[in-house]
Amino acid sequence: MSFYYNLLFVIHTSQLHLRNVKTLTVHPGIVGDRGIHSLDWALLEEQKEWGVTIMEADKEMDAGPIYATQNFSLANLPLSQLTKSKVYRNQVIPAALQSINRAVRNFIEQIEPTPLDYSNPTVRGTLKPTMKQSQCTINWEEDDARTIVRKISSRDSNPGLLDNSLFGCGMYLYGAHIEKLIKVPSNTPSKQLLGQRDGAILISCQGGNGEAVWITHMKRVRPYNIKLPATRVIDPDQLSTLPILSVSFNTVPTDVTFNEIYYEKKNDIIFLHFDFYNGAMSTTQCQRLLQALNEIEQINNFKILVLCGGRSYFSNGIHLNVIEAAEDKYIESYANINALNDVILKIMSMKNKITISALQGNAGAGGVMMSLAADYVYANSEVVLNPHYRTMGLFGSEYWTYNLSRRIGFDNARQITEACEPLSAQKAEEIHLIDRILCQSSDELLTKVEMMAHLLTIDVIYDNLIKKKKEEDGPLFYDKLAACRSTELAKMAENFRNSSYNLARHSFVYKTPPVITPWHIKKLGRETAIRVNGKEIAKHIQTNISQKIKSLQSHAIEAGLTPRSPGLACLIVGNRRDSLLYVQKKNSLASSFGFLTQVVHINDNQSSSIDELEAVILQQINQWNNDPLIDGIVVQLPLPEQLDRRRILDTICLEKDVDGLHSLQLADLCISSTSPSSSTSFIPCTVRGILHLLEFYHVKLPGKVVCIVGASKTVGLPLALALSSRGCTVTICTVQTNHLQEKVERADILIASAGVANLVKADWIRPGAVVIDAGITVMENELTKQITVCGDVEKTDNLWKRASLITPVPGGVGPMTVVMLLQNTLDAYKARLTQEILKTTQK
Incomplete structure (x- = not known):
C-alpha cells in the first residue's frame, strides 16, 4: 500500500510579488505550451517530443518568463507506456527535477529569464483549451x-x-x-x-x-x-457469458496483448514482470503471481530470478479499491494480505536460486517489504520508497518484522515505519534498505541488473552464495518466519476491524481528504493534547450509512423484494424543551439520510392517571414492536418521574431496542465489540460512540486504568461493563465519591458523564491521559442571557498541556451519540432485511 494525497497550490495574483518573493511554476509542456491539459493534448496528438518548462508565475496563466526547460523524446516509447500517468511519472518528473535544479541555479547566478516570445520560430508550443x-x-x-x-x-x-x-x-x-x-x-x-x-x-x-x-x-x-x-x-x-481468454506466463505482451504477469528467460537469468495497474495487488493477482513463481521454480536451467515489478511501480501492496468494493471488507483485507504473504514466503523459500528485486519504479508499504524478500535489492536513483503503513492505520505484514530489521537494524526499522516519510533511493542505499543504486533512470535499470546478475552466475561466486542460503534453510528459519507472520496477522486482524483503517481506506479510495490526521501520526512530537473532531468523524460515518442503505436496497431488489428504507420511531413524553429539541434534531438527521421516521409526542397531562398514561405509552411501543416497517424504537429520556422507566424500556423488543437500554442488553456488553454481537443486541449509543472514538484514535485499552465519573444506567454503568470486558481496570465514581481527585489522578483514561459543569479540575489529570468528556450542562448568563454549554472537565490551558487527547464540549461525544443511533438502526434494518432475503431464497 502506498498512500498519496494530491496537494493543490492556488497562487493568488495579488500575492505573486509579496515581499519580493520569486514564485516559479512547473509546467508539464514544451516552451510556449499553455493550459491545464498539456499532457492530454500531447498524447492525443501523438507528439514525438515533449518537455517541462519552469517559468515565473504571471497574471496570465503559463505566460511568465522562462527560467529553465527540459525536453524528452516520446518517439520510441511503446504504446503501452504512452499513458498520461506513466509519462508523467517516468518522463515528466525526472525532467522537472533537472529543470528545477537549473532554474534555481540560474536564479542564484542572477541569469535573467527568457520572456515568452511566440514570434521566435523555436517556440513550438501554443495555448491549448481545456480538453472536453x-x-x-x-x-x-x-x-x-x-x-x-x-x-x-x-x-x-x-x-x-x-x-x-x-x-x-x-x-x-x-x-x-x-x-x-x-x-x-x-x-x-x-x-x-x-x-x-x-x-x-x-x-x-x-x-x-x-x-x-x-x-x-x-x-x-x-x-x-x-x-x-x-x-x-x-x-x-x-x-x-464471456469466455476466459487465458494466456501463458511466458507471453511478452508489449503492444500485442494484455498480460500483467509474464517472464522472460535470458541465459541463466529469468526476469519476472508483474506490471499491476498503479502497483496495487489484489487477492487474485497475488494468487496468479504465486502460480507464476511455482511455474518458474520448475524450470531447471536458470540460476537467478529478477523480480521486476512494473515500470512505474514495483508494488504498492494490497489493493485498497478492490477491498473497498468488497461486500465484507474485513474478509477481503485479510485474504489479500495473506495472499501477498504467500508470494513473499515463496520468494524467501527459493534457496537454490539467487533472487534480485529490481526497483524500476516507486514502491510503498507492502510493496517495499516485498522487495526485501529477495537476496539483493537494486534501484535507479529516481525511485521513491514509502516503507510504512501507519497512515492507513495498519501495523503491516509481508514479513516486515523479519526482513526490515534484518537489513537495517531494529532501531532504524522502528524509526522509518513510525516517521511515515518517503525515502529517496539515495537515503535507502545509505541505511542499507537497498543494496545499490545502479543507474540514473528506469530506462537503464534492467540492463544494469542483467550485468550484475551475470557476475553472480560465475560458478565460484554462485556456489558460495547458494551454499550460504542453504545453511540458513531448515526448521528454525521457517519457524521464525511463521512466528513473524502470526504476530503481524494478529495485529492486522485487529486493524482491519478498526475504524482508523476503514476511514483512511475510504478517504484514499474516494480521493477525499482524511477525516482527521490519525492520532498515532498526529501525536508524534506534540506538546499539547489532540482535540477530538467528533463532528467530522460522525459526518464520515453518516456518509457510509447512506451508501450502505443503497447497497442493502439493491440486494432486496435482486431478491425480488420491494425495497424500503430503515424505519426509526421515537416516543417523547412530556414537554421538556431540551428533549423536544433533541428529538427534532435526531428526526431531521435520520430523515436526511433516507430513514423513514415516526415521532409520537404524548403530553404527560393528557391522561387522568399515571396508570392510564403508562398504558398509552406501552400501547404505542407494542404497536411499533409489531410494525414491519419499524426497525428501531427510541424512548426519549428522561421520562416523568412517576412512570415506571424500567417497565417502559423493557417493553421494547430486543430486535428494535436501538438505544440499547433494555435490561437484557447490559449482559451483552461483556462480550461484544463496538458493534452488536448478534442481531438482537445493541450497545447504548453514547457508549458505542465513546468506544468508537477510542478505537478511531488507536487508544489501546488492555491494561489501562479507567476512571468513570458518573454512574448512570445509560452511560456510566454500561460503559464500565464494556471497558472491563476489554481488559481495563475500571473505577466508577459519582459526585459524592470521597477523594474523587485521587481516583481521577490515577486514571490513564478519564470519562466524565456526571452532568456537573467543571466538576473535574484540569490539574487532576494525569500527564498523557485521555480525557473523554461526555457531560453537558447548559448555562444562561443572567445579565446577557447568553447560553453557554459546558462539559464536566474544566477546559484550561493546563488541561491541554497535561492530557494527550481531549473531546470538546460540544463537538466531541455528542455528534457520535446521534450518529450511533443511526448506525444501530441500520444494523437492526440489515438484520431484519437479511432474514427476509433468506426466507425468499429458501422458498
Whole structure:
C-alpha cells in the first residue's frame, strides 16, 4: 500500500510579488505550451517530443518568463507506456527535477529569464483549451485499436475517458491495450464484448476489420463509484457469458496483448514482470503471481530470478479499491494480505536460486517489504520508497518484522515505519534498505541488473552464495518466519476491524481528504493534547450509512423484494424543551439520510392517571414492536418521574431496542465489540460512540486504568461493563465519591458523564491521559442571557498541556451519540432485511 494525497497550490495574483518573493511554476509542456491539459493534448496528438518548462508565475496563466526547460523524446516509447500517468511519472518528473535544479541555479547566478516570445520560430508550443470529453470520444465503428488506445491513454488515471455507448450508461475507461494475438473474425461488429482475462475485458472495434482492445479498469459515472477491474464493474450476467481468454506466463505482451504477469528467460537469468495497474495487488493477482513463481521454480536451467515489478511501480501492496468494493471488507483485507504473504514466503523459500528485486519504479508499504524478500535489492536513483503503513492505520505484514530489521537494524526499522516519510533511493542505499543504486533512470535499470546478475552466475561466486542460503534453510528459519507472520496477522486482524483503517481506506479510495490526521501520526512530537473532531468523524460515518442503505436496497431488489428504507420511531413524553429539541434534531438527521421516521409526542397531562398514561405509552411501543416497517424504537429520556422507566424500556423488543437500554442488553456488553454481537443486541449509543472514538484514535485499552465519573444506567454503568470486558481496570465514581481527585489522578483514561459543569479540575489529570468528556450542562448568563454549554472537565490551558487527547464540549461525544443511533438502526434494518432475503431464497 502506498498512500498519496494530491496537494493543490492556488497562487493568488495579488500575492505573486509579496515581499519580493520569486514564485516559479512547473509546467508539464514544451516552451510556449499553455493550459491545464498539456499532457492530454500531447498524447492525443501523438507528439514525438515533449518537455517541462519552469517559468515565473504571471497574471496570465503559463505566460511568465522562462527560467529553465527540459525536453524528452516520446518517439520510441511503446504504446503501452504512452499513458498520461506513466509519462508523467517516468518522463515528466525526472525532467522537472533537472529543470528545477537549473532554474534555481540560474536564479542564484542572477541569469535573467527568457520572456515568452511566440514570434521566435523555436517556440513550438501554443495555448491549448481545456480538453472536453467530446474532443476525445471513441467512435467504435471507425476508430482502429491504436486510436482507441491513444484516446484512453490521454485521459488515463484522471478523469478517465467517458464512454456512453458500450453499456447503456456513462462509464469511464482506463488501461487500454491492443490485441493482436487473438484473431477476431472479420465479420465481428463493433462494441462486442469478446472475452475476459485477469479482470480485463476484450472489446471489438472498427467493425469488420478484426480489431479489438482490452480495457483493464472502469468506473461508473454515478456518485459513490470507484475505479475497479473491468470485470468487477460490468453486469454479472453479462460477464458470465464471456469466455476466459487465458494466456501463458511466458507471453511478452508489449503492444500485442494484455498480460500483467509474464517472464522472460535470458541465459541463466529469468526476469519476472508483474506490471499491476498503479502497483496495487489484489487477492487474485497475488494468487496468479504465486502460480507464476511455482511455474518458474520448475524450470531447471536458470540460476537467478529478477523480480521486476512494473515500470512505474514495483508494488504498492494490497489493493485498497478492490477491498473497498468488497461486500465484507474485513474478509477481503485479510485474504489479500495473506495472499501477498504467500508470494513473499515463496520468494524467501527459493534457496537454490539467487533472487534480485529490481526497483524500476516507486514502491510503498507492502510493496517495499516485498522487495526485501529477495537476496539483493537494486534501484535507479529516481525511485521513491514509502516503507510504512501507519497512515492507513495498519501495523503491516509481508514479513516486515523479519526482513526490515534484518537489513537495517531494529532501531532504524522502528524509526522509518513510525516517521511515515518517503525515502529517496539515495537515503535507502545509505541505511542499507537497498543494496545499490545502479543507474540514473528506469530506462537503464534492467540492463544494469542483467550485468550484475551475470557476475553472480560465475560458478565460484554462485556456489558460495547458494551454499550460504542453504545453511540458513531448515526448521528454525521457517519457524521464525511463521512466528513473524502470526504476530503481524494478529495485529492486522485487529486493524482491519478498526475504524482508523476503514476511514483512511475510504478517504484514499474516494480521493477525499482524511477525516482527521490519525492520532498515532498526529501525536508524534506534540506538546499539547489532540482535540477530538467528533463532528467530522460522525459526518464520515453518516456518509457510509447512506451508501450502505443503497447497497442493502439493491440486494432486496435482486431478491425480488420491494425495497424500503430503515424505519426509526421515537416516543417523547412530556414537554421538556431540551428533549423536544433533541428529538427534532435526531428526526431531521435520520430523515436526511433516507430513514423513514415516526415521532409520537404524548403530553404527560393528557391522561387522568399515571396508570392510564403508562398504558398509552406501552400501547404505542407494542404497536411499533409489531410494525414491519419499524426497525428501531427510541424512548426519549428522561421520562416523568412517576412512570415506571424500567417497565417502559423493557417493553421494547430486543430486535428494535436501538438505544440499547433494555435490561437484557447490559449482559451483552461483556462480550461484544463496538458493534452488536448478534442481531438482537445493541450497545447504548453514547457508549458505542465513546468506544468508537477510542478505537478511531488507536487508544489501546488492555491494561489501562479507567476512571468513570458518573454512574448512570445509560452511560456510566454500561460503559464500565464494556471497558472491563476489554481488559481495563475500571473505577466508577459519582459526585459524592470521597477523594474523587485521587481516583481521577490515577486514571490513564478519564470519562466524565456526571452532568456537573467543571466538576473535574484540569490539574487532576494525569500527564498523557485521555480525557473523554461526555457531560453537558447548559448555562444562561443572567445579565446577557447568553447560553453557554459546558462539559464536566474544566477546559484550561493546563488541561491541554497535561492530557494527550481531549473531546470538546460540544463537538466531541455528542455528534457520535446521534450518529450511533443511526448506525444501530441500520444494523437492526440489515438484520431484519437479511432474514427476509433468506426466507425468499429458501422458498
